[in-house]
Amino acid sequence: MKATMRALLARQIDNVKADELIRLGFTLEKLKAKSVSELKTLGLQDVQIEAIHDSRHAIEDGVLVKLLVVNNSTCCRCKESKPFILHHIIPYSKSRDNSINNLCVLCLGCHGDAHTTHELSQNLTPELLREFKKDWENIVQQHRAGEIASSTRVDFSSWDFFNHSKLFALAQKYSVTISDKPNFKLLRSSGILAKDGSLNRYNRWSFQPIHYMYRDMIAMKMHDYHAAILLDVLTKQHVIPISDEFRQSYIHATMNPGDLFSLEAFFRFKNWGEQKEQMENAKCYYKRKRVKIEMIVNRWEATSNSSYSSHLRGSKNLLCIGIYRGGAAVDGVFTFDATCLALGNGFHSIKKREKNYVNERMTYEADDEADDEPDGDIDPPDGDDDSE
Ligand SMILES: [Zn+2]
Ligand SMILES: [Zn+2]
Numbered sequence: 175m176k177a178t179m180r181a182l183l184a185r186q187i188d189n190v191k192a193d194e195l196i197r198l199g200f201t202l203e204k205l206k207a208k209s210v211s212e213l214k215t216l217g218l219q220d221v222q223i224e225a226i227h228d229s230r231h232a233i234e235d236g237v238l239v240k241l242l243v244v245n246n247s248t249c250c251r252c253k254e255s256k257p258f259i260l261h262h263i264i265p266y267s268k269s270r271d272n273s274i275n276n277l278c279v280l281c282l283g284c285h286g287d288a289h290t291t292h293e294l295s296q297n298l299t300p301e302l303l304r305e306f307k308k309d310w311e312n313i314v315q316q317h318r319a320g321e322i323a324s325s326t327r328v329d330f331s332s333w334d335f336f337n338h339s340k341l342f343a344l345a346q347k348y349s350v351t352i353s354d355k356p357n358f359k360l361l362r363s364s365g366i367l368a369k370d371g372s373l374n375r376y377n378r379w380s381f382q383p384i385h386y387m388y389r390d391m392i393a394m395k396m397h398d399y400h401a402a403i404l405l406d407v408l409t410k411q412h413v414i415p416i417s418d419e420f421r422q423s424y425i426h427a428t429m430n431p432g433d434l435f436s437l438e439a440f441f442r443f444k445n446w447g448e449q450k451e452q453m454e455n456a457k458c459y460y461k462r463k464r465v466k467i468e469m470i471v472n473r474w475e476a477t478s479n480s481s482y483s484s485h486l487r488g489s490k491n492l493l494c495i496g497i498y499r500g501g502a503a504v505d506g507v508f509t510f511d512a513t514c515l516a517l518g519n520g521f522h523s524i525k526k527r528e529k530n531y532v533n534e535r536m537t538y539e540a541d542d543e544a545d546d547e548p549d550g551d552i553d554p555p556d557g558d559d560d561s562e
Contacts, residue, residue, distance in 0.1 A: 236427035331520030334481035
């Protein structure tokens, strides 16, 4: 989503009106230069005008981006992605609260209802709005997990790598049921799994792994068991899609350390550190413009021979599910640390697929796709650069 659109949404202008203003050639700077009465003739309201003239009243860009992502830019009440507006659950005039907790996404119809206090109309109280918002965010979360799950159901596709200990720790954290996962009993009886479903020490396994952990006939069984756990874990928290929005400001705004993300990209692999028994670490990295992600992947945890000997080497297009660890600027490049939870290949692309589960409208277009553009990575103080 373009910076000007975000700047106008942050000033309580709905996306259709904002679109119209942008098409008329307006930028935030140009609107700022207009008087109150001129802005009124453009059809803007007092609160919007106030926020245009004084950015302290505008919603912070990071808050806005995060709110739109976790709500999929869709009305939390009727779930229609029609024209939408950001609404203060407790009116801004009373609360002066522009935090994410006090904001929700509403379509214009529902927004009208939220501002009506007619005795007979069903009033959208703050409590009710909070409930709608919570439920909707949960639905979006389930959809994103479902999207990853359905993208993986393709012949000859598979996860190449699992970070088994991290995966199991997350499964425990979210109380994922383990015993109903495919092949649990078989893997138990082969000595591979402990009672709680975590991996046993190798000396208890019915076979001894050689170059990598998975082997022979049982490899597929182990793969399916861990894939099922992973997909279950993904339904338990937001998985932020960053394939289409690989930008510092977006990553900063949408994730806190510990959050999960999905990234489909051309990863490169390079041997990393000492290569010992049961440890064949590779640095797995990807860079687009001034943003770089780096993770360490242990090839010992590869799930098949082709994963071990081919997919986790060189340069491969893979889907990564990762845990965000925070980032910093290194030599002008925003480099972020992540723990790789899983890597897979051959899946359906999940890029630009968000529109599939709502009725279309707002999908995010990266605003720094063109290479000749100045970096869209660092937002100006006002969040209103109009570099498009
Ligand atoms: Zn609505
Ligand atoms: Zn409102």
